[in-house]
Amino acid sequence: MTRPATEPTVERRDDRHRYEILVEGERAGLTAFRDRGEQRVFYHTEIGDAFAGRGLAAQLVGHALADVRAQGLRIVPVCPYVAKYLTKHGEFADITDPVTPDVLSWLRNGDQA
Incomplete structure (x- = not known):
């Protein structure tokens, strides 16, 4: 008898400025952010090759948002x-702000607001 696979879980890792999605305890991917005042600026999302094609990115980002x-x-x-x-x-439209040159400059320069 095969054991059913556990559902992926998403954890917010404030110490690493990202959300991680775990599959059976192994990190399958992440979405990285920086906080700028009341804004959470998401700048990178990745899913490991071994976990591709399972819809994990959508689950991860949906949970994060x-x-x-x-x-x-x-x-x-x-x-x-x-x-x-x-x-x-x-x-999520009501809580989404546009990406502006000011935000991109802030992100590029690593400024902390």
Whole structure:
């Protein structure tokens, strides 16, 4: 008898400025962010090759954005995957801010606001 696979879990890792998705305890991917005042700026998302094709990126980003809402923050989707996710999930439109040159400069320079 085979044991059913456990559902992936998502954890916010404030110490590493990212959310991680775990599959049976192994990190399968992450979405990285930096906080800028009341904005959570997402700038990179990746899923490991061994975990590709399972819909994990969507689960990860969906959980992360729901967490942003629960914390009363706003989303800035610099990461192309997060931006694409938001085009398909209008329920986050009310807490999404545009990517501006000011945000990109802040992110590039590593400024802390």
